Amino acid sequence: MNLRHKAFSAAFAAISATGADRWGRGLAQGAGVILTLHHVRPQGGDGFRPNGLLEITPGFLDATLRLIRAEGYDLVSLDEALQRLTAPRKGRFFVALTFDDGYRDNVEHAWPVLAQHGAPWTLFVTTGFADRTARLWWRELEEAIRALSEIELTLPDGRFSARTGSDAEKQRAFNKLYWRLRKQPEAILLSAISDLAGQAGIDAAAIVERECLPWETLRALSGAPGVTIGAHTLSHPMLAKHEEAFARAEIVESKARLEKEFGLAVRHFAYPVGDPTSAGPRDFALAREAGFACAVTTRPGHLFAEHAEHPHALPRVSLNGLHQSEAAVRAMLSGLPFWLWNRGRGVKAG
Known part of the structure; x- marks a missing residue:
């Protein structure tokens, strides 16, 4: 859980404990x-x-x-x-x-x-x-780390290595590598994950086929009542x-x-x-x-x-x-966590 999610989780708990999702709506909603x-x-x-x-x-x-x-x-x-x-x-x-x-x-x-x-x-x-x-590269990264017991990658900004034997080790490695790659040009991110997926024998195309809708279903969906395609x-x-x-x-x-x-x-x-x-x-x-x-x-x-x-x-x-959780949804609908996160600014368009 990154800093933003930890902050929101703490805010949701505090808002629930104080009932602020009710009395704070006029301020933030x-x-x-x-x-x-x-x-x-x-x-x-x-x-x-x-x-x-x-x-x-x-x-x-x-x-x-x-x-x-x-x-x-x-x-x-x-x-x-x-x-x-x-x-x-x-x-x-x-x-x-x-x-x-x-x-x-x-x-x-x-x-x-x-x-x-x-x-x-x-x-x-x-x-x-x-x-x-x-490519669903974030899923490729997950499945590669799940399959491997250790990671060795050479990146433009240096070597990355991690033990990934346990679930806890895998989670730590994912968090570190994900955010390190997110700072790189996207071509480097995609290349590194391709390398890792290759080491793990992960088929990137098979992930997309398994997870994503085909055109024939999307065509049928596009004309359905209440559905908008963007x-x-x-x-x-x-x-x-x-x-x-x-x-x-x-x-x-x-x-x-x-x-x-x-x-x-x-x-x-x-x-x-x-x-x-x-x-x-x-x-x-x-x-x-x-x-x-x-x-x-x-x-x-x-x-x-x-x-x-x-x-x-x-x-x-x-x-x-x-x-x-219900407490989280109530807090989200109140607007208070985002009012606090955005320091009272309702509109951030820059």
Whole structure:
């Protein structure tokens, strides 16, 4: 658990203990919130699960939607969320649900729960995952470390070695290597993980085939009631790490490809990874120039009226596997953890 997640975990506990999710809403709650989800599937085994933050259970999704409804909040599409920023409904807090990447379990496990609650949702599709040409490199890294008892890599900034015999050793190695590689150019990250996956006999293409939806399912999904398809680039790069021409192509061509495949307008975009090191002002401008109505980051926060002036840098709140509790959801919906994290600033678009 990194510093941000530890800070939020502590904030969730404190907010629950003091009841601040109730009395603090007037201070921190915005007009609404966009939730980020990735995988929705039954709980995996204990032990080494470094990407567990990207997974919630169907039961937790169901409990979250029940809580949202019980609080009298509105579940809305992204289109309606944008409308409410410019024409707010006083006293009507809204929640929009977004799913990144295009995973099979979104259809198998999430969709039935969403349909039960009549909840609209947006699926941000990376075309390269549907094509089976892009890489789920964070899953490759996990599976390689799971398979190996030790790691030896030569990186441009020096040698990396670690024992990975136990689950605890594997977790420590993953955390150190992941964040070390995240600081490198993306080509170095991908090359290093390919090297490690090769040592472990991991088939990168098989991971994508197992995890991601094929085009035929996506085509059927695109016409379903309550479902919005958004773009999530061609190959899931951290855009801010690349030259402008590359970033523009990833944004523009992903929109064109999806519109060709589905025969409908694609109005919304999600930046891969989406933190300040992966998407910044240049990329916000590129998404606007590409004709998207909005684009979403993973910067944590609620939506405020001022976000209507920055629709291509919208924050989201992660509904993730590290915080699967009612107390965490109540705190997230109150806005207080993000108000504290952002030091009282409601809008961060730079």
